[in-house]
Amino acid sequence: MKILVCLKQVIDVELNVQLRDGRIVEEGLQYAMNAYDESALEAALQLKDKTDCEVVVLSMGPDRVADVLKKALAMGADSAVHLDDPAVTGGDSYATAQAIAAYANGKGFDLVLMGRQAQDTDAAGTGPMVAEILGLPQVTNIVSLEQESDGKFLTRRVGDDGREVVSVDAPAVITVSNDFGEARLPTMKGILGAKKKPLTVVTLADLGLDVSKVGAAGSKTQVVGREKPSGRAAGRKLTGEGPDLAKQLVEYLVNEARVLA
Amino acid sequence: MKVLVIAETKQGKVKKGTLELLGAANAWGAEASVLLAGAGVAGEVDTLGRHGASKVYVADDASLGMYVTAPFAALAVEAFKASGADLILFADSELGKDLGPRVAAKLGLPFIPGAVSVAPEAGKVVAKRTSIAGKVMETLEAPLPAIVSLKAGTFEPKEVGGSAASESLSLPQSDLRTIVREVLKETSERVDLGDARIVVAGGRSVRGPEGAKLIEDLADVLGAAVGASRAACDSGYFPHACQVGQTGRTVAPDVYIAIGISGAIQHTAGMTGSKVIVAINTDPDAPIFSIADFGIVADLFTVVPLLTEEFKRLKAGNTVAV
Ligand SMILES: Cc1cc2nc3c(=O)[nH]c(=O)nc-3n(C[C@H](O)[C@H](O)[C@H](O)COP(=O)(O)OP(=O)(O)OC[C@H]3O[C@@H](n4cnc5c(N)ncnc54)[C@H](O)[C@@H]3O)c2cc1C
Ligand SMILES: Nc1ncnc2c1ncn2[C@@H]1O[C@H](COP(=O)(O)O)[C@@H](O)[C@H]1O
Numbered sequence: 001m002k003i004l005v006c007l008k009q010v011i012d013v014e015l016n017v018q019l020r021d022g023r024i025v026e027e028g029l030q031y032a033m034n035a036y037d038e039s040a041l042e043a044a045l046q047l048k049d050k051t052d053c054e055v056v057v058l059s060m061g062p063d064r065v066a067d068v069l070k071k072a073l074a075m076g077a078d079s080a081v082h083l084d085d086p087a088v089t090g091g092d093s094y095a096t097a098q099a100i101a102a103y104a105n106g107k108g109f110d111l112v113l114m115g116r117q118a119q120d121t122d123a124a125g126t127g128p129m130v131a132e133i134l135g136l137p138q139v140t141n142i143v144s145l146e147q148e149s150d151g152k153f154l155t156r157r158v159g160d161d162g163r164e165v166v167s168v169d170a171p172a173v174i175t176v177s178n179d180f181g182e183a184r185l186p187t188m189k190g191i192l193g194a195k196k197k198p199l200t201v202v203t204l205a206d207l208g209l210d211v212s213k214v215g216a217a218g219s220k221t222q223v224v225g226r227e228k229p230s231g232r233a234a235g236r237k238l239t240g241e242g243p244d245l246a247k248q249l250v251e252y253l254v255n256e257a258r259v260l261a
Numbered sequence: 262m263k264v265l266v267i268a269e270t271k272q273g274k275v276k277k278g279t280l281e282l283l284g285a286a287n288a289w290g291a292e293a294s295v296l297l298a299g300a301g302v303a304g305e306v307d308t309l310g311r312h313g314a315s316k317v318y319v320a321d322d323a324s325l326g327m328y329v330t331a332p333f334a335a336l337a338v339e340a341f342k343a344s345g346a347d348l349i350l351f352a353d354s355e356l357g358k359d360l361g362p363r364v365a366a367k368l369g370l371p372f373i374p375g376a377v378s379v380a381p382e383a384g385k386v387v388a389k390r391t392s393i394a395g396k397v398m399e400t401l402e403a404p405l406p407a408i409v410s411l412k413a414g415t416f417e418p419k420e421v422g423g424s425a426a427s428e429s430l431s432l433p434q435s436d437l438r439t440i441v442r443e444v445l446k447e448t449s450e451r452v453d454l455g456d457a458r459i460v461v462a463g464g465r466s467v468r469g470p471e472g473a474k475l476i477e478d479l480a481d482v483l484g485a486a487v488g489a490s491r492a493a494c495d496s497g498y499f500p501h502a503c504q505v506g507q508t509g510r511t512v513a514p515d516v517y518i519a520i521g522i523s524g525a526i527q528h529t530a531g532m533t534g535s536k537v538i539v540a541i542n543t544d545p546d547a548p549i550f551s552i553a554d555f556g557i558v559a560d561l562f563t564v565v566p567l568l569t570e571e572f573k574r575l576k577a578g579n580t581v582a583v
Contacts, residue, residue, distance in 0.1 A: 132366035220371035235554035
């Protein structure tokens with residue numbers, strides 16, 4: 001079995017984000033593997049633990065994305081591909097999906113595993129778009145994955161009304177929730193072994209994809225501004241004895257905020 | 262301006278999120294049509310009409326009882342073509358997240374996910390949405406026709422008293438590559454998290470089934486839905502379908518009561534649209550207090566049962582509030 005896992009390097013969302021002229025200030029940012037993609041990789045590696053399976057990881061972006069690829073190799077992926085082309089930056093989900101689909105197309109992957117969303121875009125758009133471009137079935141937001149004896153994949157996904165048990169034929173595109181579970185840590189042996197694994201750099205030209213299809217040029221939506229959200233102000237904060245606090249809250253909700261009819 | 266709303270139903274009833282989308286079309290003075298797909302849903306045409314839909318494209322069939330991407334995507338494309346819509350609206354639900362981008366790629370249309378404000382203009386749509394777990398507000402533009410999904414609570418449902426014409430869509434060819442074998446019944450009979458006017462949410466510090474029960478008891482006396490933090494779901498105190506936040510659901514009830522929840526950005530990303538936020542936490546410096554309208558610094562094990570009693574008394578007509 002052959003699996004492609006798409007890994008995005010994202011800015012560390014716990015750190016302070018500064019804006020200048022509607023752009024995110026790059027200085028002082030730190031980067032990490034998108035948490036959802038880490039779960040996608042873990043899902044692939046769990047299949048690899050059980051069956052004969054080749055796991056290829058793909059990341060698009062500038063030189064620094066090699067860090068997430070190396071981490072993935074150390075965690076257990078077999079080979080890594082860095083789609084390194086200045087044209088891919090600034091793309092929306094649609095443009096990103098074009099590039100990922102162009103890479104995945106025709107390479108015989110049984111599964112394309114992706115994060116259900118990127119922690120920075122919060123878009124959750126790329127997975128279903130890749131599936132559509134490749135003409136494959138999709139299952140999104142999964143929290144478990146196994147292969148059945150007939151080759152189908154059995155997943156559990158979190159839907160609006162609870163967890164759903166969904167089976168899907170290969171090849172398929174599956175997006176993974178970070179509730180899939182903690183990803184394994186790279187071991188010392190893994191880190192050393194990673195150095196011998198292939199990390200290939202490819203360009204759009206290698207994929208036969210025109211620059212107009214990706215990045216800002218290939219995007220169907222444009223970001224025209226960024227600002228800090230106005231946010232909510234803190235209200236009152238009470239301390240005291242339980243019974244009195246309970247009474248005060250009821251009084252507030254009923255008579256002041258008037259939200260309990 | 263023509264808007265196509267993709268409806269969502271539960272047990273044959275249209276969800277509040279769908280009525281909010283009609284509320285949006287209504288606020289813009291747009292002509293609204295709806296795709297209503299499901300099993301045993303045709304009776305909802307009236308409700309949709311009363312909320313401002315003029316046309317409802319109905320696909321009512323047992324095979325559509327559980328949501329699967331392929332047939333719903335095919336129906337959305339058919340409804341889009343039949344309606345001539347400038348804008349397709351989805352709720353930013355799990356269904357919207359699964360279907361919206363798929364349909365966008367199918368039709369080659371721009372997709373703006375999770376908008377918190379939308380203004381259609383001549384030939385284009387301008388929308389605001391948050392990124393980076395709520396830390397940045399982006400303004401996006403896209404040419405029409407376009408697809409936008411709206412976060413819960415962005416618009417209000419409004420009864421305008423109209424009626425809708427309905428038209429049946431033919432069923433799409435079946436695609437058996439994806440099969441929903443079952444939906445695990447984990448959520449209780451309580452009101453749906455997305456539809457609830459009140460949400461009572463518990464965090465890691467409920468510490469076990471007894472603590473979780475305190476949250477559920479308070480929810481029940483208030484007729485509220487139960488929400489939870491990721492830590493509480495991971496610990497097994499609440500099912501994952503209760504999770505509120507970046508990975509979980511986005512909710513915008515009238516009242517959100519966060520109990521023993523620290524207020525990590527990934528949690529608040531799912532509930533800052535609530536009208537009133539109440540927080541109960543032993544740590545006076547917990548970040549949740551910085552967004553709470555009403556904060557109580559106290560042990561949940563003491564104060565939650567007292568609150569439940571207080572609301573019970575209130576309900577019994579024995580008003581304690583002055
Ligand atoms: C990519 C990503 C996505 C995520 N998505 C989500 C999401 O969708 N939803 C979500 O919730 N989290 C999400 N998280 C996790 C999030 O970062 C936090 O870890 C989580 O919200 C913490 O849950 P908590 O507040 O219950 O636990 P804690 O942070 O441990 O907080 C417990 C709180 O309880 C208080 N407390 C302790 N004892 C008591 C008592 N007796 N009475 C009252 N208060 C008490 C403490 O003071 C503390 O503030 C995500 C994280 C990542 C990385
Ligand atoms: N630059 C990238 N390189 C590799 N994969 C990506 C990239 N951008 C997005 N993805 C994949 O698409 C998923 C969803 O992204 P988004 O649509 O932005 O939420 C991510 O979790 C990744 O799996």
